[in-house]
Amino acid sequence: MPELPEVEVVRRGLADHVTGRRVRDVEVLHPRSVRRQAGGGAELVERLTGQRLRAVRRRGKYLWVELGDDAPEAALLAHLGMSGQLLVQPADRPDEKHLRIRVRFDPSEEHADRGRDELRFVDQRTFGGLTVTDVTGADALPVPVAHIGRDPMDPVFDAEAAVGGLRRRRTGLKRALLDQTLVSGIGNIYADESLWRAKLHYERPTATLTRPEGRRLLTAAREVMDEALAAGGTSFDALYVDVHGDSGYFDRALAVYGQEDRPCPRCGTPVRRAPFMNRSSYWCPTCQPRPRRRHP
DNA sequence: AGACTGACCTGAACGC
DNA sequence: TGCGTTCAGGTCAGTC
Numbered sequence: 001m002p003e004l005p006e007v008e009v010v011r012r013g014l015a016d017h018v019t020g021r022r023v024r025d026v027e028v029l030h031p032r033s034v035r036r037q038a039g040g041g042a043e044l045v046e047r048l049t050g051q052r053l054r055a056v057r058r059r060g061k062y063l064w065v066e067l068g069d070d071a072p073e074a075a076l077l078a079h080l081g082m083s084g085q086l087l088v089q090p091a092d093r094p095d096e097k098h099l100r101i102r103v104r105f106d107p108s109e110e111h112a113d114r115g116r117d118e119l120r121f122v123d124q125r126t127f128g129g130l131t132v133t134d135v136t137g138a139d140a141l142p143v144p145v146a147h148i149g150r151d152p153m154d155p156v157f158d159a160e161a162a163v164g165g166l167r168r169r170r171t172g173l174k175r176a177l178l179d180q181t182l183v184s185g186i187g188n189i190y191a192d193e194s195l196w197r198a199k200l201h202y203e204r205p206t207a208t209l210t211r212p213e214g215r216r217l218l219t220a221a222r223e224v225m226d227e228a229l230a231a232g233g234t235s236f237d238a239l240y241v242d243v244h245g246d247s248g249y250f251d252r253a254l255a256v257y258g259q260e261d262r263p264c265p266r267c268g269t270p271v272r273r274a275p276f277m278n279r280s281s282y283w284c285p286t287c288q289p290r291p292r293r294r295h296p
Numbered sequence: 297a298g299a300c301t302g303a304c305c306t307g308a309a310c311g312c
Numbered sequence: 313t314g315c316g317t318t319c320a321g322g323t324c325a326g327t328c
Contacts, residue, residue: 002321032305061322082322083306098306125305127322171299179299180323187321233321237308240321257321278302279320 002080004151004185005228006240006248007061010086013243014065015056017088017113021105022052032126033100036144047132048076048103060151060184064142067132075135075142081127087120088113088243096122101130124239151185152222163214166206173209173217174202174281186221189234192257192282194221196264201288202281208291227253256282 002010026048028034028041037044053076054066062079063086066072078086087096091104101121107114121130133142150157165182166173176182177191186194195202197220200213209217228234232248236258241247251258255265260273264284273282 006321079322081305082320123305124307125320125322127305169298175299178322189321236321277300279322 002061002084002233002240003187003190003225004061004153005190005225005250006233006235007058007063007080007185008153008229009233009242009248010080011056011058011063013088014063014086014119017116017243018053018065018105018119019056020053021111021113022109023048023050024104024106025049026104027102028100029102030100030123030126033121033123033129034131036129036131044101044130044132047074051076059141059145059154060148060180061187062142062145062148062184064133064145066135066140072135072140074132075140077131077133077142077144078121079128081123081125081129083124083239084128085120085122085239085241085245086243087122087241087245088116089118089120090115091117093118096120098122098124100126148180148184149182152183152218153185153225157183159215159218162218163209163211166214166217167209167211169206171206172203173200173206174276176206177217177221178277183218183221185225188279189254189257190221190225190228193224193255196256196282196284196288197224199287201290202276202283204291256284258282 026045034041034044051067052069056065064075064077067074067076099120100123103119105117107117133144136143136146162183166176169176174191177186194217198217200217228250231250234250235247236251256271259271261270264271267286269284269286271282272285273280
């Protein structure tokens with residue numbers, strides 16, 4: 001569900017409300033939410049209890065909180081999957097229906113957010129999860145994050161290298177955008193919105209992409225995600241919310257995603273939808289014509 | 297090595 | 313009203 005802008009909204013909320021707090025205890029209510037932890041819930045509890053939460057970082061759709069009293073020694077890594085939420089709640093707030101993991105902070109320590117003493121991982125579909133992992137390298141990346149690409153909001157993102165990478169693939173453009181190893185953070189919504197802005201069809205063969213087209217696409221991706229972030233992210237329903245449970249409103253600015261049969265904001269042609277990778281693709285057939293099959 | 301297909305879940309919306 | 317089908321912001325293991 002959440003893509004880069006939604007995850008960044010959550011990151012900012014956590015940075016504001018949990019940095020500096022110490023974990024008093026941890027309760028794992030669903031085993032699937034800790035399935036990435038080799039030692040299961042017991043290991044997560046063991047490695048998290050007593051730790052101090054430090055900087056909150058993000059790459060693509062992965063989010064993590066550095067742990068340790070001095071340098072980061074480990075990280076609490078979160079992926080929200082399709083329906084995950086991280087909420088900062090008072091301990092006396094009733095449990096959410098899909099509460100999967102509860103992290104309780106030490107309520108006695110002096111802290112601006114004393115009184116909101118729980119971090120809750122809520123996840124209807126359980127595709128997401130939390131893990132405590134080792135960190136690696138000079139930039140202290142969690143091990144599972146080390147293999148994914150930088151995202152277009154990363155100050156060190158290398159757009160020229162990413163364009164080169166796209167052109168070296170032998171697949172369709174949208175499939176390549178959704179593969180997190182080349183460029184991370186883009187999911188189904190922002191892939192369609194980026195392609196619409198760049199006037200490129202989702203099945204355009206990556207091998208035929210020109211460098212200027214590739215630059216245009218990645219610039220469009222960064223711009224649309226910047227705008228979505230400024231609007232607090234995209235929420236169609238109550239599944240995507242920030243740490244306070246509030247929705248973003250970028251859904252009102254979507255040009256094509258979810259807009260089947262509605263006029264393209266640029267040319268008025270009805271937006272089309274087609275099945276794609278067990279979900280949907282939306283595009284404007286005028287602005288983004290289907291690529292002509294190459295002659296054999 | 298790289299490309300592609302399901303499987304993994306819960307719940308809402310829809311058609312009959 | 314129910315009961316089946318389809319669809320949903322994502323990965324990942326397994327196959328060719």
